[in-house]
Structure formats: C-alpha cells, structure tokens
Amino acid sequence: MPQIMFINGPNANLYGLDPAGTYGLQSFSQIAAACRAKATELGMALDFHQSNHEGVIIDWIQQARQSHDGLLINAAGLTYTSIAILDALLAFPGPILECHMSNIWKREPFRHHSFISKAATGVIAGLGADGYLLALTAMKQLVEQKAA
Template identity: 50%
Template sequence: MAKAPKVLVLNGPNLNMLGTREPDVYGREGLADIENACHAHGKTLGLSVDCRQSNSEGQLIDWIQGARESHDALVINPAGYSHSSIAIMDALLAAALPLVEVHLSNIHRREAFRHHSYVSRVADGVICGFGSRGYLMALDALALRLNTQQET
C-alpha cells in the first residue's frame, strides 16, 4: 500500500479564537472542529492531514520551510497575515509545494484592505466565503492534484 500524501493545514493569527470571535463573520465552529473535519475528510481522500495554528508569523514561516521536506502540499488560512506578510509569501514560494489559500469569510465582500492577499499571488487556488467547508474543498482540490482521487 502506498504511503498517503501529507498535507499541512496552517492557520494564522486569531484562528484559535474561532467559535467565540465574531461568530457572525467566522462561524460558530471552533478550530478543533475544523481540524477534526480535515482529518476525517483527508482520510476519505487518501491524504494524511497535519493541522497547526500559530499567532506568530515566524512560527508559520518555520513550518512552511519545514514542509518542503516533510509534506506534499499545503493549505493555509493566513488570516491577517494575508494582507501584510511578504515573508510568508516568500516562504511559500521557496517551499514550492501545491498550495491552496482558504478564508472562512468572503474577503472581497469585506473591508477594502482585506481584498489584497500576498498569499493569493503564489497559491494554486483560493477558496473564500464558504466557512469551514472551504478547508474540505481545499483538500478535495489537493487530492486531485496529488492524484489520490479520480475526478468525477
């Protein structure tokens, strides 16, 4: 049996507050709920899913750099770093892995400063506005990209 491709799911600042932070914008699910759903859905897709969250830009960059050697693809919700972190964008470029950017809310229907994402510039795809379902959609896309699932 072939080893399951590993997908690193990264969550940026304040996402540890999901479920209590602005639930009308970000939903009522906690981060642990989203991570559990990612693990379960990944398993059905033949993927091994590794979920991590940090409020620290440097920690996220360290994980991205390490993923180049340890993972096959990335899903990232960079949260507020989307709009400000050239360093995260550069780390993602250097990692050179298939990449899907996820946002719980539709960033294009929100404040103007949220419309720009440095991460979008280097992502293979961007999913926003579908709440936590966006993470599962990202895993679906990566499973197709990594050839663990056949397109239907």
C-alpha cells in the same frame, strides 16, 4: 499516502467565538477534527496547525518543503501584510491552496489584497468551514495531478 500541511494564522483559534458569526459557529477544534476526518477519507495524512506568530508559520512552511506534498494556508490577518510568508510559500515546490472562512473581497478594503495569492495555486474563500473541506478535496486532485 500524500502528506498535507494545513496552516492557520492569527486568531483562527478563536473560530466559533465571534458573536457576529463572521467565521461561523464551529470551534477551531471542531474544524480541525472535521479536516482530519476528511483527509483520512481522502487517503491523505494531514498536519493541521495554528499559530499567532509569523515566524512559526514561516518555519512550518520551510519544514513542509522537505516532507509534504501540498500545503493549505489561511494566514488570516497576515494574508494582507506578510511578504515573509509569501517568500516562504514561493519556495514550496508543491501545490498551495489559500483558504479563507470569509469572503475577503466582501469585507474591509484592506482585505482585498492578499500577498499569499501570488504563491497560491488556487483560492477558496467565503464558504466557511465547508471551504476547508473543499480545499482538502481539491488538494487531493492537485497532488495526484502533480504525481502523474
């Protein structure tokens, strides 16, 4: 069974609480539950994490090198600032999907450059929580292709 890690960065735990609805109305725990259910349906084991701390995210990426076949990441605000997360991702040997709830290219100009993208196999953005589920489906295909 493929082992997949999904890492969410700062403030993702606040999904569903934004009155402007930038990230949709589903809570972080609802999104996590939907992702776990989708991973089970796809025959994958999913570790779903969130941290507001860059070092913790880096530690998870490094740990995933030893135990996970694929990595999904929404580094949130750290997407645009963290070369340290990029460096950790570049050392990960499996497929990496960068995921964003919002379309980062339709937002403020500083969000238009992602350091994470340099390490990513692909990017899914702007589809809200559905994008997370699509990313899991894509990850299943990527892991199977790599194993073949």
